[in-house]
Amino acid sequence: MRRLGPPPWLAPFAVAAVLQACGDSGPAGPTGVVGAYVAGLVRDPDGSPVRRMAVTWEAWPAPDSAGSGGVSDFSAHGSGRTDSLGRFAAHLGHYSRAVLDSVEIRVGYQRCWGFAPLEVRERAVAVSAGVPDTVLSLDLTLDRTAPRGRLAVGAVCAAMVTPPPYETENYFTLWIDEIGDSVRGRWDINYNESRGDDYGLFSGARQGDVLTLELRHAEPWETCTGYTVELPLEAGDSLGAGSYRSDGCPHAPVPLRFVEGSALEWPGP
Numbered sequence: 001m002r003r004l005g006p007p008p009w010l011a012p013f014a015v016a017a018v019l020q021a022c023g024d025s026g027p028a029g030p031t032g033v034v035g036a037y038v039a040g041l042v043r044d045p046d047g048s049p050v051r052r053m054a055v056t057w058e059a060w061p062a063p064d065s066a067g068s069g070g071v072s073d074f075s076a077h078g079s080g081r082t083d084s085l086g087r088f089a090a091h092l093g094h095y096s097r098a099v100l101d102s103v104e105i106r107v108g109y110q111r112c113w114g115f116a117p118l119e120v121r122e123r124a125v126a127v128s129a130g131v132p133d134t135v136l137s138l139d140l141t142l143d144r145t146a147p148r149g150r151l152a153v154g155a156v157c158a159a160m161v162t163p164p165p166y167e168t169e170n171y172f173t174l175w176i177d178e179i180g181d182s183v184r185g186r187w188d189i190n191y192n193e194s195r196g197d198d199y200g201l202f203s204g205a206r207q208g209d210v211l212t213l214e215l216r217h218a219e220p221w222e223t224c225t226g227y228t229v230e231l232p233l234e235a236g237d238s239l240g241a242g243s244y245r246s247d248g249c250p251h252a253p254v255p256l257r258f259v260e261g262s263a264l265e266w267p268g269p
Contacts, residue, residue: 001116025171034127037090040138042082042107044115049086050142051071051109052170053115054079054162060101063093073088081167090246100125112171113156114146114259149258151237153179156258159187163254168192172244173262174202174213176227178265181205187215187227198249200226209233223248229256 031201037059058077072106081090092103102123109117118140128134149156157173170191183206188199196219204213215227229248231242237256 025248029187034096034129035094035133035140036125036127037089037135038092038103038105038138039135040087040105040140042086042088042137043141044146045144046142047141049082049084050113050115051082051084051086053081053113054081054110055088056258057092057104059092059103061097062094069265072256081161088106095127095244098127098129100127105138105140107140108142110157110159110169112259112262114144114257115142116145118142146259146261147241149174149260151176151179151183151206151233153177154260155262156260157262158237158256158258159253160256172256172258176260187213198224202229204229206233209238209252211242217249224250231256231258 005091007090009013018058018074038059040055041056042053044050044269056077056079058075062076076093078090079090080090102121103125104119104121107120108115109116120138120195121138122136122138125136126134155173156177157171160167160170160172161172168191170189170193173188173190175186176183182203184203185201186200187198188197190197198217200216200218202213203217204211209232211229211231211233213229213231215229217224217226220226225248226245227246229244234240241256241257247260
């Protein structure tokens with residue numbers, strides 16, 4: 001869905017605040033040119049916001065050269081992540097031309113999210129000289145490629161994005177092997193960093209509408225000996241958005257949303 005002008009959740013006076021919250025800002029430009037922005041909201045098929053998902057954008061042509069009034073034939077591009085409300089925003093630059101050739105937005109492409117990547121290209125985007133800023137706003141819904149994880153024997157995985165300033169994307173896999181008086185299985189955290197996985201065995205139990213798992217590290221290092229995972233149980237024993245914590249391991253807690261299936265192999269013996 002395309003709208004020109006601020007969307008309902010992005011009032012004109014709030015543009016700068018949203019840009020700052022999403023890790024970008026709109027600098028002042030040369031006199032006589034107009035600031036161009038792209039902003040959007042990313043939802044899942046149920047209408048809920050998708051948090052911390054990667055978004056990239058590219059605009060053709062690049063903005064005017066600062067202070068010269070010249071126009072480049074190259075593109076402007078950048079990347080970021082949706083915030084806790086599923087929003088993203090970026091300042092593309094300042095333009096003296098009336099129409100941009102195109103603006104392209106790409107959302108997602110990583111595993112363990114359970115959503116298909118989405119690419120949107122808006123052509124002939126008008127830059128309105130009569131207003132201080134032009135905002136191309138998008139309301140985007142992602143298609144689901146994997147069902148939400150369930151409390152059932154099998155594999156589930158979740159993407160986990162570390163807090164700023166790092167924002168590294170890693171992958172958390174649970175193999176549920178047994179459900180009885182307790183829940184037992186194996187776990188693995190695959191890091192996109194220059195070190196090995198964390199992995200081991202887990203056990204836990206369902207207590208009302210919450211599944212609590214204690215993860216024991218197979219190869220403890222420094223103060224990292226394991227994690228505690230808490231996941232709310234929803235209709236049909238679906239695993240709701242939960243989190244993990246640890247007293248001695250890095251990057252905890254972060255939100256977790258598990259989906260069925262896993263592309264990872266068990267690293268243990």
